[in-house]
Amino acid sequence: MLPHALRAASASFLMSIGLLALQGSKAFAESIPSAAGVGAAATPVSASRDLQLEVFINGTSTDLIAAFRQDADGILAIEPDQLRNVGIEPGEEAMRPDGLIDIAKLPLVSFEFDETAQIIHFTVEYDARSARVIDAHERAQDDTSTADPQSSLGALVTYTLFASTGGGGIDDMWAFDGASGWFEGRVFSPFGVLASSYIANSSPDEPYGSTRLDTTWSYSNPKWLTTVRAGDVITGGLSWTRPTRLGGVQIQRNFGLRPDLVTMPLPELSGSAAVPSTVDIYVNNAQRLSEEVPTGPFQITNLPVVTGSGTARVVVRDALGRETVSETPFFASSDLLASGFWDYSAEAGFARRFYGVESGDYDGRLMASGTLRYGVTDWLTLEGHAEGGAELINGGAGAVFGLGPYGVGSFAASASSYGGQTGFQVAAGVELQLWGMHFFARTQRTFGDYNDIAAVTVDPLPPLLPDDDFHSAAPPRALDQVSVSVPLRFDPSTLNFSYTQLKTDEGEKSRILGLSLNRPFGNSASFFATAFTDLEDEDSFGAFAGVSIPLGNDIYASTGVSSDSEGTAVTADLVKSEGNEIGSVGWRLRDTEGAYTDRAVSASYRAPFARFEAGIQQHEDQFRATAQADGSVVFAGSDVFFSNRIDDAFTVVDAGVPDIDVQYENRPAGRTNRRGKLLVPDLRSYEPNRITIDPTNLPIDATVAGTREVTVPADRSGTVVKFDVEAGAQNALVTLRDEGGEFLETGAAGQVEGGASEGFVVGYEGQAFITGLGPQNRIVVDQPTRGRCAAEFGFEPREGEQVAIPDAVCRPVE
Numbered sequence: 001m002l003p004h005a006l007r008a009a010s011a012s013f014l015m016s017i018g019l020l021a022l023q024g025s026k027a028f029a030e031s032i033p034s035a036a037g038v039g040a041a042a043t044p045v046s047a048s049r050d051l052q053l054e055v056f057i058n059g060t061s062t063d064l065i066a067a068f069r070q071d072a073d074g075i076l077a078i079e080p081d082q083l084r085n086v087g088i089e090p091g092e093e094a095m096r097p098d099g100l101i102d103i104a105k106l107p108l109v110s111f112e113f114d115e116t117a118q119i120i121h122f123t124v125e126y127d128a129r130s131a132r133v134i135d136a137h138e139r140a141q142d143d144t145s146t147a148d149p150q151s152s153l154g155a156l157v158t159y160t161l162f163a164s165t166g167g168g169g170i171d172d173m174w175a176f177d178g179a180s181g182w183f184e185g186r187v188f189s190p191f192g193v194l195a196s197s198y199i200a201n202s203s204p205d206e207p208y209g210s211t212r213l214d215t216t217w218s219y220s221n222p223k224w225l226t227t228v229r230a231g232d233v234i235t236g237g238l239s240w241t242r243p244t245r246l247g248g249v250q251i252q253r254n255f256g257l258r259p260d261l262v263t264m265p266l267p268e269l270s271g272s273a274a275v276p277s278t279v280d281i282y283v284n285n286a287q288r289l290s291e292e293v294p295t296g297p298f299q300i301t302n303l304p305v306v307t308g309s310g311t312a313r314v315v316v317r318d319a320l321g322r323e324t325v326s327e328t329p330f331f332a333s334s335d336l337l338a339s340g341f342w343d344y345s346a347e348a349g350f351a352r353r354f355y356g357v358e359s360g361d362y363d364g365r366l367m368a369s370g371t372l373r374y375g376v377t378d379w380l381t382l383e384g385h386a387e388g389g390a391e392l393i394n395g396g397a398g399a400v401f402g403l404g405p406y407g408v409g410s411f412a413a414s415a416s417s418y419g420g421q422t423g424f425q426v427a428a429g430v431e432l433q434l435w436g437m438h439f440f441a442r443t444q445r446t447f448g449d450y451n452d453i454a455a456v457t458v459d460p461l462p463p464l465l466p467d468d469d470f471h472s473a474a475p476p477r478a479l480d481q482v483s484v485s486v487p488l489r490f491d492p493s494t495l496n497f498s499y500t501q502l503k504t505d506e507g508e509k510s511r512i513l514g515l516s517l518n519r520p521f522g523n524s525a526s527f528f529a530t531a532f533t534d535l536e537d538e539d540s541f542g543a544f545a546g547v548s549i550p551l552g553n554d555i556y557a558s559t560g561v562s563s564d565s566e567g568t569a570v571t572a573d574l575v576k577s578e579g580n581e582i583g584s585v586g587w588r589l590r591d592t593e594g595a596y597t598d599r600a601v602s603a604s605y606r607a608p609f610a611r612f613e614a615g616i617q618q619h620e621d622q623f624r625a626t627a628q629a630d631g632s633v634v635f636a637g638s639d640v641f642f643s644n645r646i647d648d649a650f651t652v653v654d655a656g657v658p659d660i661d662v663q664y665e666n667r668p669a670g671r672t673n674r675r676g677k678l679l680v681p682d683l684r685s686y687e688p689n690r691i692t693i694d695p696t697n698l699p700i701d702a703t704v705a706g707t708r709e710v711t712v713p714a715d716r717s718g719t720v721v722k723f724d725v726e727a728g729a730q731n732a733l734v735t736l737r738d739e740g741g742e743f744l745e746t747g748a749a750g751q752v753e754g755g756a757s758e759g760f761v762v763g764y765e766g767q768a769f770i771t772g773l774g775p776q777n778r779i780v781v782d783q784p785t786r787g788r789c790a791a792e793f794g795f796e797p798r799e800g801e802q803v804a805i806p807d808a809v810c811r812p813v814e
Helices: 002-015 080-086 136-140 453-457
Strands: 049-057 061-070 076-078 109-114 119-126 133-136 156-165 176-189 192-202 211-222 226-234 245-253 269-273 277-283 288-292 298-300 308-318 325-333 340-353 362-377 381-389 393-403 405-417 420-436 437-448 478-487 494-504 509-519 525-534 538-554 555-564 567-576 585-594 598-606 611-619 622-635 639-643 649-654 660-666 667-671 677-685 689-693 708-713 719-721 733-736 748-753 767-771 776-783 789-792 806-810
Touching: 061 080, 080 667, 133 136, 133 288, 136 660, 211 622, 226 340, 269 325, 277 776, 288 298, 325 689, 340 453, 340 689, 362 453, 393 453, 437 622, 622 649, 622 677, 622 719, 639 649, 639 677, 649 689, 660 677, 708 719, 748 767, 789 806
Parallel strands: 049 119, 133 298, 649 719, 733 806
Antiparallel strands: 049 061, 061 076, 109 119, 156 176, 156 622, 176 192, 192 211, 211 226, 226 245, 245 340, 269 298, 277 288, 277 308, 308 325, 340 362, 362 381, 381 393, 393 405, 405 420, 420 437, 437 478, 478 494, 494 509, 509 525, 525 538, 538 555, 555 567, 567 585, 585 598, 598 611, 611 622, 622 639, 649 677, 660 667, 660 689, 689 708, 733 767, 748 776, 776 789
16 A cells, blocks of 8 residues: 555645745725824924824815825825825826825825824815725624634544334334444644544344544645645545545645635625715625715625625715615625635545445555636636546536626536547536526536546446446436526415436436425415426326424424325424534424324433434334434543534633633533533634633632633644633732821832732722732832832731731832
């Protein structure tokens, strides 16, 4: 296997492409500080100097301070970006050789410079105004959204255990039928994550069996937006390619490392305000932004929207409440990349075969694959894909293009050569939203002997029957898909139509037609009906219709009638949904009568350390009982924890003392154990997660540096959040007086001599909270008007009590 691994690494290295983006630094005008600055006195100009001036336009403050350069001859100049940022378009005729704008040469602009007040007043005609740019996505982010991700050293095992009993009669219901388990082990550190998963099973015919699924090491670099993997990987792909499992290496763009990054084109809105106004932006009747704007044009960029079609409404409201409303339709698609964005994936390795059946069956031929996407403009994204190895060469290119506010379209073509066989493939698709109707269509055709990695590396299973042939893994000869969703104008119902036509490489054909109807009624109830048929097989059809009614407290009742080639049956369901909170209970009752009998009852419970589910089922004459447990065992923070299943990130809160309430995003997360720790699962990787503790239950003699921390865990990793609670701390509340019996001055600052504690400040009535005390202490205090003094006092800690030292005398010192 070592030569295979070396060849895979070498091929991946040759395929990797370094993508560097250089971003020039830009200076922008800054908001005015809350406190007014001191005006500069007028001084003669003997040399050029830099000025920071508050900017007024047409008599109104922009609330911005811009940097100007004043030459020795008094000419004022400014950088183009700063001028545009305050609301004035930098004209080319005013551009100087040094790249600055001479404001005296700006067309349609005049100004007055108040040197004493450090203010510049511009009078600007409308055509000379630049649009005030408001980044809506930036407004939604906080200061910690781009914090560096963290990962501690630790490990966890996530498991799903399942067991069943049953047989051909009620007397056999408790006979052992089988047991299985799914396990995934992860070891995480700042150097990446090593994960391995497998399944194990036992049955009356086979006491023990196991199969390895995936073993992969991965490392992600948020600065490069890149993830590197080694082991079992899945090749990157496009809508017209087929991803393949490989045993090898992979380097891949991962936009998920920056949740704050917007990668798809978003609608841009613009408008104008005649007077200072408030702009409210609504997307599909939901408010997304409210911003104050000065007079003049404005532009809203990076507006947060969901994919698909919608309408953005801009409401400009002045101080008198007068409104101007405009609406703009849009269509957002994640298939398009914003202008200038790259997306790529490169892999090399050996094709995995019989995944889930065999633990380590890999084809012996080295294969490689590469995928690339680039946003040329906001409405055009180019795509490319190539793969090959062992006589296989496959490559193609395509494009995804916007169709204005109505939808997106795509087209791609590729060709292959393998062992003297050649073939071609073309694919096209369109997605539209017109008159409230959603339309999707896609077609794909192959010609000749078209092959890819999946087709040439498959090891076909022998036929199950003597008359059967080997099944080909080549791409289908034809694949057509059409779907239409139409909300009815005369009724609140929605009608959905779908059609799929598939022709395999062997010539087998399917034409599946589907139809569904959904209609809400009452407060939350709904009626639904579906039907399907295969036009190539008259025995393949089915229909189902029913109603669903919520009963409150997460309980739903539904009933329906189904019909297929086996007959007609009636089903009734009563379900209580299980929540995500600890202690949540769920259950289900189901009964089907008619063409066949199927009865079942099940219940689930979410405990702090695992989730449990059990059920009993009767299907015709077969009786069965099942039980399942899901959870995780975590080794982190020098401790062991049992938890519900953890699929992403988590943190271990180390408060230092037991029975401290912990909140995650202002929701109760639990209470620390006797070692002062708590596992908080279900964190969002690469996003800021806020953890707080409630100091109410802290011992009276405990100190804590802070009660709020923000952690940004890496992918599928864990962090440790320490609050540095110190119980039994050496601190006391000391009342300080001078020799005359007067309290020391409020605001006086002090320090314990010879100690490592932080300084303290004297509060009202001479009280100071002083930490880092010993049996005998000497403190020095600097008073604002009375000078320096020193006090000496003893200290004896008392467990569970706040030590108070009254009337410590502070005597003057030099």
